[in-house]
Amino acid sequence: MYIPQHYKNEDLNEIKDFLAKNSFGILINTIDHKPWATHIPLELGTNNDGKDILVGHIAKANPQWKHFSENQEVLCIFNGPHSYVSSSWYKEEEVPTWNYIAVHVYGVLKILSEEATMASMHKLVEKYEQDSKHPISLKNMSPKTLRQVKGVVGFQIEITDIQATYKLSQTRTEDHAKIISELEKRDASSKSIASEMKNRKP
Template identity: 65%
Template structure:
């Protein structure tokens, strides 16, 4: 990913927090010589003394699954808040632009065993059911329902490289108050960009 130096985010703890909070990503590999992407949850797991990993699963019916092989390198893309930035918000004339946060993760694939897949599914469901008014558990589902697990493959991606960008009007700090004010008038995504810009000002 092309990242001008002043937009790079080299704070790994901040990047990991972003990955935890924006875990619905895009898994990219190659199918029949063409790039192929699937939108899926990719959960970060940290391992002391070892490389950290992303954990996910896809349907066996997805052609991408036939091209996930142990040792292959894949790309995972994670998007955060983004917004158009009007140059009418600047003190001096300049072209409009776009502010955004994104992370690209490159890693090596390892296909999970059925036991590892089931363990990761339990962890995934338990994580997101915590916010439910009436949380469910895979432990309480029938054997018939759980047979659907045979239709997916699980994998781990050992992280080799992380590229993180926070493009938040750096270099235009004198315009930040006006940009933030305008963003806060708009939708949730624009307001989230405004919040991220405020963090940069602290």
């Protein structure tokens, strides 16, 4: 994606932390010369060679998987908080803009065995159930219920490139305090952007 230098984030540890906390992404490949996208959890991990991967699964009823092929590069998009920024908050006249965090991950996709897919689903459920009041576990579910795994296709994506945009008014240092103050009066996403801006005060 196009990233102006001011907004490029190349801190891999920070980006990995973002991916772990914002793992609901968009998987994109091409079907009959048209882009096809599916919204799914894509969990960051490492493979047996220690390389960074994303792991996920989609329904077999979704035709996207029929166009998966070995060595095919796919794109995964992850969105973070975002917010409109009014130029009325600036000291000088300027057009409004939008602040946001977004990460694009490119990689080569490989279909997983049913056993590996089930293992990945166990990890997924354990991750998101840990804060539940009454956590459930796939280990306690009946074989009949778990047969649903036969209706999905699991895959892993070996990451080849990561591009991260953190657009947080870096070019308007003189207006930072005002922008943060105004964002903190708005919705949850705006407040999250304000927090990110505070963490990166120029």
